[in-house]
Amino acid sequence: MTTEEERNLRLSHRYEDLYNTDINRFVYECYTPDCVVNDGFIKGHAAFMKVEQAVLAAAPKRKMRVDARHASGKVVVVQAVLLDPGQGSKWKLPFCAVLTCRDGQIASDYTYFNGKWPGL
Numbered sequence: 001m002t003t004e005e006e007r008n009l010r011l012s013h014r015y016e017d018l019y020n021t022d023i024n025r026f027v028y029e030c031y032t033p034d035c036v037v038n039d040g041f042i043k044g045h046a047a048f049m050k051v052e053q054a055v056l057a058a059a060p061k062r063k064m065r066v067d068a069r070h071a072s073g074k075v076v077v078v079q080a081v082l083l084d085p086g087q088g089s090k091w092k093l094p095f096c097a098v099l100t101c102r103d104g105q106i107a108s109d110y111t112y113f114n115g116k117w118p119g120l
Contacts, residue, residue, distance in 0.1 A: 032106065
C-alpha cells in the first residue's frame, strides 16, 4: 500500500467518525472547498452544509456504519450502511461511496444507494 493510499484510508476513518459526531467538521475538514458530490448535485461547502442540515433535521440520530474500505491511488471506496433509530431498528440504507481524494481531503464523492436518503 502506498503512502497516498494509507493517508486516504485514514481520511475515510475520519469521514465516518465526523459524519457521526460533527457534521460541520465533516464537511469542512473532510471535503475540499470546491468539492463535487454526486456529479454536481452538490458543489462546495455551503451547498453541502445545506443538504446535511436537511438530513439532520429529518434524521437527527442517523449514523453511518462502514463495513469495508478499499483504497487504490487517489480513490477510496467505502461500503457502508446508514442507520436511523428514529426510523426503527430494522431501517437501514446500504450505500457505496466512491471518494476521490486530493491533498488529504475529498474532492469528489459519488454515493450510490437504492432508497430514500433522509431529508432529500
